[in-house]
Amino acid sequence: MILASEEARPLRIMQVIPDLRVGGAERVAVTLCNGLAEAGHEVQLLAIRGGGPQEERLRTDLGVQLRILGIRRASVTKPLAFVRSVRALRAAFDAALREFQPDIVQTHIPEDDLLASDAVRRTGVGVHVPLVHSLQFHLHREKMDLRGRARLRMFRKMLAQTQTVWAVSGAVARAIEEHAGFPAARVRVLHNGVDLRAYAALPERAQAKQALGFDPAAPLVLGVGRLHPAKNFPLLVRASRAVLRARPETRFALVGEGEERARIEAEIEACGVGAAWTLLGQRSDVPDCLAAADIFVQPSDWEGFPVAVVEAMAAERAVIATEVAGVGEVLQHEQNGLLIPRGDAAALAACLLRLLEDPATSAALAASARELAWSHYNLDAYIGRVAQELRAALDPAHV
Numbered sequence: 001m002i003l004a005s006e007e008a009r010p011l012r013i014m015q016v017i018p019d020l021r022v023g024g025a026e027r028v029a030v031t032l033c034n035g036l037a038e039a040g041h042e043v044q045l046l047a048i049r050g051g052g053p054q055e056e057r058l059r060t061d062l063g064v065q066l067r068i069l070g071i072r073r074a075s076v077t078k079p080l081a082f083v084r085s086v087r088a089l090r091a092a093f094d095a096a097l098r099e100f101q102p103d104i105v106q107t108h109i110p111e112d113d114l115l116a117s118d119a120v121r122r123t124g125v126g127v128h129v130p131l132v133h134s135l136q137f138h139l140h141r142e143k144m145d146l147r148g149r150a151r152l153r154m155f156r157k158m159l160a161q162t163q164t165v166w167a168v169s170g171a172v173a174r175a176i177e178e179h180a181g182f183p184a185a186r187v188r189v190l191h192n193g194v195d196l197r198a199y200a201a202l203p204e205r206a207q208a209k210q211a212l213g214f215d216p217a218a219p220l221v222l223g224v225g226r227l228h229p230a231k232n233f234p235l236l237v238r239a240s241r242a243v244l245r246a247r248p249e250t251r252f253a254l255v256g257e258g259e260e261r262a263r264i265e266a267e268i269e270a271c272g273v274g275a276a277w278t279l280l281g282q283r284s285d286v287p288d289c290l291a292a293a294d295i296f297v298q299p300s301d302w303e304g305f306p307v308a309v310v311e312a313m314a315a316e317r318a319v320i321a322t323e324v325a326g327v328g329e330v331l332q333h334e335q336n337g338l339l340i341p342r343g344d345a346a347a348l349a350a351c352l353l354r355l356l357e358d359p360a361t362s363a364a365l366a367a368s369a370r371e372l373a374w375s376h377y378n379l380d381a382y383i384g385r386v387a388q389e390l391r392a393a394l395d396p397a398h399v
Contacts, residue, residue, distance in 0.1 A: 020052035134304030168305035169326030193382020208292035227258030
């Protein structure tokens with residue numbers, strides 16, 4: 001049982017992330033660091049591999065500490081190098097725990113879940129509370145590959161050492177129970193909050209387009225996220241071909257970087273739409289990029305909780321997204337956005353053309369989306385619940 005004096009004590013919280021690129025989990029980790037520090041807690045962000053554009057968002061003025069281990073796991077295809085890298089990582093992680101002495105260690109990515117769980121067990125420092133954004137060992141696919149099966153084994157081992165798991169959506173919570181056998185009573189569902197202050201005073205659309213090098217008069221369709229197979233940005237490329245036949249002035253852009261870049265570039269070339277496409281890469285000014293957009297598209301095959309969708313809603317942009325997992329917990333079709341079946345390029349093209357040709361509907365959906373984002377996903381309420389759940393996790397009687 002937690003005493004009243006303990007409830008008043010600021011917590012020491014370590015958030016763990018691979019790096020600080022533009023991705024949903026990375027943005028959530030930074031948002032948690034900033035919000036918890038602003039609420040008076042002592043926070044350290046531990047980046048396993050390196051930094052990235054999200055560093056600019058860290059509120060070091062509030063005391064958020066950044067520690068970068070600078071260690072990359074070697075490929076399992078090189079066994080000796082892999083073993084050496086894992087040993088180095090374990091030693092560095094243990095040292096970081098002993099130095100910072102956190103009450104809570106929170107992870108966001110499957111590979112880091114087991115690393116942190118084992119380190120907490122070895123050192124006796126802190127309580128591990130994994131935040132599961134999606135089952136990134138690809139349970140959403142019809143068949144799991146060798147890497148997916150290995151990740152699932154690691155995930156189950158971590159769960160055996162953990163009292164409580166957080167899930168970013170009901171869909172993720174159900175998947176944890178179904179595929180990993182973790183009791184539903186020990187899964188807490190916390191929809192991500194977003195720091196909406198960056199969306200309160202955005203530049204005018206025309207100005208934002210010019211800043212990115214686009215014609216202010218040309219419609220801009222934007223996607224934001226890690227260039228990863230689960231995001232399925234090639235679907236948007238294929239849909240753009242049909243859109244451009246009817247509306248050749250339309251432009252398309254992606255913000256983000258990742259292993260799918262070459263595949264996306266190949267799809268752009270194969271579809272013959274290169275003149276209309278721009279890959280903007282990693283950027284730290286996502287709110288300004290969203291300000292430039294006329295329509296935001298999330299074509300994912302899987303999405304635990306669509307952080308980028310909520311950000312687009314907060315920016316008052318019309319949203320089209322695939323109706324997968326956690327997306328349907330945020331967007332309501334024809335009320336604050338448009339939902340399409342997974343993998344349906346024709347449906348995506350039809351929705352894009354509908355909004356491009358009907359600005360009134362686009363504006364109405366965008367206004368409704370903004371109202372929902374600001375009323376349901378504000379940071380203060382989210383951080384309040386996070387702090388409450390973190391304190392509860394320190395209670396040995398907490399289940």
